Amino acid sequence: MKRKGKIFNIYLVIIFIILYAPIFYLMFYSFNSGGAMHDFEGFTLEWYKEVFHDTRLLIIVLNTVVIALLSAALSTILGVIGALAIYFVKRRRSKNTLLTLNNVLIVSPDVIIGASFLILFTIIGIKLGFISVLLSHIAFSVPIVVLMVIPKLQEMSPTLLDAARDLGASRWNVLTKVVLPFITPGIFAGFFMALTYSLDDFAVTFFVTGNGFSTLSVEIYSRARQGISLSINALSTLIFLFTIILVIGYYFINKRNNRPNGMGVRK
Template sequence: MTNKNGWGNLYLVFVFALLYAPILYLMYYSFNSAGNMHEFEGFTWEWYAEVFQDTRLIIIVINTLVIALLSSTIATMIGIIGALAIDRIRRRRLKDTVLSLNNVLIVSPDVIIGASFLILFTMIGIKLGFASVLISHIAFSIPITVLMILPRLQEMSPSLIDAARDLGASRRDVLSKVILPFIKPGIFAGFFMAFTYSLDDFAVTFFVTGNGYSTLSVEIYSRARQGVALSINALSTLIFLFTVMLVVGYYMINRRATNKPRREEPIAVGGPR
C-alpha cells in the first residue's frame, strides 16, 4: 500500500513539475537585468516598470477585464435560466440530449468555434471589435455556467420548493428566496470559471478581433512573434498571479457558501415544528 502511495505521489510531482516548470522559468527571467533568457545577470524591476509605462498595454488590459466581466456576468445570468430550464425537463431522453448539446460546445475545438463566429459576423455584417469579442465570449461561457449551476439544482430537494409554496410563497419568492440562495455556490463557480476562460482565451478571440481592438492573449502572441522581450515575461507573470488570486478567492467564497447551509440546517428543521 505504501509503495502504491509513493508511486502516486511521484507521479503527481512529475505532472506538476511538467506543468509549472515553464511558468516558473518565465517568471524567473522576468527579473533578469540582462534582457535575455539565457543568462541571469542580476535582479531588476525594469521590465515590470516597462509594462506599467506602456499606455497601449494598459488600455488592452482594461479592454480584457471589461470583456471578461461583462461576458461572465451575462453568461451567468443566461446560464441560470438555462440550468433551470434543463432541470425542469421531465423526459429523460430529451434532457440527456440537451445536456449533450451543451457539453459538445465545451469540448469543441476553439479554432472551429472561432472560425464559425468569424463567418457568422461576416455574414450578418457585425464589425469585428468589441461587440464581436463580447458576443463570442458570452457564447462559449454559457455552457460552462450551465455545467456549474445544474448539479446544485439537482442536489436540491423538491420538498424545499413544496414547503415554500405551502407557506404561500409566489413563484418569484420561491426563485429569489429558495432556489437562488441554494444554488449560490454554483453561480459563483460558473461566474469565476467564465471569467477565467474569458481572460485566458486566445483562439476564439484571435478570429473575432478587428483592427484597433485587442485583448491580452492576442497582444502577447503578437509581441512574442516579434522576438523575446522580458516585458512579455513580466506581463505573463502578472496575469498568472492575478489568475491565482481569482482561484483562491473562488475557493474561499465557495467553501464559505457550502458550509453555511450546514450550520442553518438544524434551524430549518426545527422551524416548522
C-alpha cells in the same frame, strides 16, 4: 498500501513539476537584467516598469478586463436561466438531449467556434471589434456556467420546493428565496470559470477581433512573434498572479458558502 500511496504522491509531484516548471522559468527570467531567457545576470524590475509605462498595453489590459467582466456577468445570468430551464424539463430524453448539446459546445475546438463566429459576424454585418469579441465570449461561456450550476440543482431535493409551495410561496419566491440561495456556490463557480476562460481565450478572440481592438492573449502572441522580450515575461507573470488571486478568492467564497452552522443547516 503505504507503498502505493508514496508512489502516487511521487507521481503527482512529478506531474505538477512538469506543469509548473515552464511558468516558474518564465517568471524567474522576468527579473533578469540581461534581457535574455538565459544567463541570469542580475535582479531588476525594469521589464515590469516597461509594462506599466506602455500606454497601449494598459489600454489592452483594460479592454481585456472589461470584456471578461461583462461576458462573465452576462453569461452567468444566461447560464443560470438555461440551467433552470433544463432542470425543470420533465421528459428525461429531452433533458439529456439539451445537456448533450450544451456539452458539445464545451468540447468543440476553439478554432471551429472562432471561424463560425467570424463567418456569422461577417454575414450579419457586425463590425469586428469590441462587440464581436464580447458576443463570442458570452456564447462560449454560457455552456460553462450551465455545467457549473446543473449539479447544484440536481443536489436540491424536490421536497424542498414542494414544502415552499405548501407554505404558500409563489413561483417567484420559490425561485429567489429557495432555489437561487441553494445554487449560489454553483453560480459563483460559473462566474469565475467564465471570467478565467474569457481572460485566457486566444483562439476564438483571434478570429473575431478587428483592427484597433485587441486583448491580452492576442497582444502577447503578436509580440512573441516579433522576438523575445522580457516584458512579455513580466506581463505573463502579472496575469498568472492575477489568476491565482481569482482562484484563491473563489476558494474562500465557496468555503464560506458551504460552511454549516451549528444546526447542520446551510447559512
